[in-house]
Amino acid sequence: MNTKQELLEKLTGIQSSRRSYYKELTVVVDEMKQKNKQLEVINHLTKIQINATWPDVSESIARQLTQLFSFATFILTLHEGGVLRCYTASEPPTQPDGSWECGSFILPLEKHLALQENDLDKRFAERFPHRTTSSVLLISQRNQALGFLTLLHDKKQGLSPEKLQLFRQIAEHAAVSVENMLLYNDLRKKVNLEAQLVQSAKMAALGEMAAGVAHELNSPLTAILGNIQLLQREQELTDYQQMMQDIYQCGVRCKKIIQNLLIFSRQEEFHFEDVHINELVEDALGLIGYQLAVSGVSVRKELSDKPLFVRASRHQIEQIIINLLLNGRDALQDTPQPELTVETSLVQEDDQDWVGLSVTDNGTGIDAELLDQIFQPFFTTKATSKGTGLGLSVSLGIAESHGGSLRVESMAGSFSRFTLLLPILS
Ligand SMILES: Nc1ncnc2c1ncn2[C@@H]1O[C@H](COP(=O)(O)OP(=O)(O)OP(=O)(O)O)[C@@H](O)[C@H]1O
Ligand SMILES: [Mg+2]
Known part of the structure; x- marks a missing residue:
């Protein structure tokens, strides 16, 4: 026994x-x-995917932590530049499909090197007055503070000293994954930047060459067009009227290409002024509204009443709007109820306010594999007599020279939406 x-x-x-x-x-x-x-x-x-997005990482850590701690919300906070980016993940008790509620917000950082766990807890306490917070630091292998992990509990709960110790140990392991992701993102940005530099060097060379050729062609072409017009007035040449009309049309088309090339290479001087985006939309519609109406396209305007002023070349921005509207019209040729929607709005992106203008059509849409190509100069799917393939590349060039951007969303067979973002005039 x-x-x-x-x-x-x-x-x-x-x-x-x-x-x-x-x-x-x-x-x-x-x-x-x-x-x-x-x-x-x-x-x-330690197995978090290196190319995951931060909201996904936050949710994935939160899911794991539910096995060890009880909490209402988890926050992954990262130092980025002069701010703290906070990614929240909460498990809503009412959600039957088990999906998590994810969100994000930014906290400005006054003294960003010395931020301690207690400081962050205080900041969160102001933001979430009905919660108690427990934050632990995320420290990199090189002893740098990458950010924090935080648990928000119901007011009366909190972490016992043992649980807090465990939370710290977990943060040490999570920091390895977070650091790997940060390094990976850094590397990816550098590779992208390099590719962009090569591309912009190529485009600059092409632009210079195009400008030279365009200048050279402009004068002889003006002479050709002038002479053809003179010949067309001669009565005895009636047999050749059709041929001369064709020559004239081709000449006009060449002139259009040359003008586009000159704008594309930004060799032309433009006058900049402060102008409301809605005014430019109205002007552009005034110019081509009739053309759209004749094609049977109805135009819906959803113009914001906010003070959406931009500092811009009126002529150039109108040209973008016209290009987008004409592209929309072309895409709507076989649509039973063709409709173009022009919308202006205040857009918040990258912690900045932008003036947004979008043109949406319910036309052919664009195949996913062509989306990368449509902004390339001379890319067109239209008949040679119809499209030069310069409309979007010129528009993108103008948008970028105004400090803005032009982007597209589309679904083949359903719709296309082009969105122009310009810096708002404060
Ligand atoms: N709203 C749209 N819907 C469907 N496809 C579009 C739309 N806008 C542009 N595209 C596609 O992008 C291509 C390039 O457009 P871009 O405006 O640069 O040239 P283009 O319209 O063909 O010629 P250009 O504008 O010089 O007369 C078009 O040929 C078309 O295939
Ligand atoms: Mg076009």
């Missing part, structure tokens, strides 16, 4: 009487299970 008791004590490490033996064994087994869970969580945290 004694030997059995001794043997059990040796095996389990439990000094116990027989009566409490099973109770204590259960406690040990529970502790082992808990330790196993912790190891599993840590294992998961």
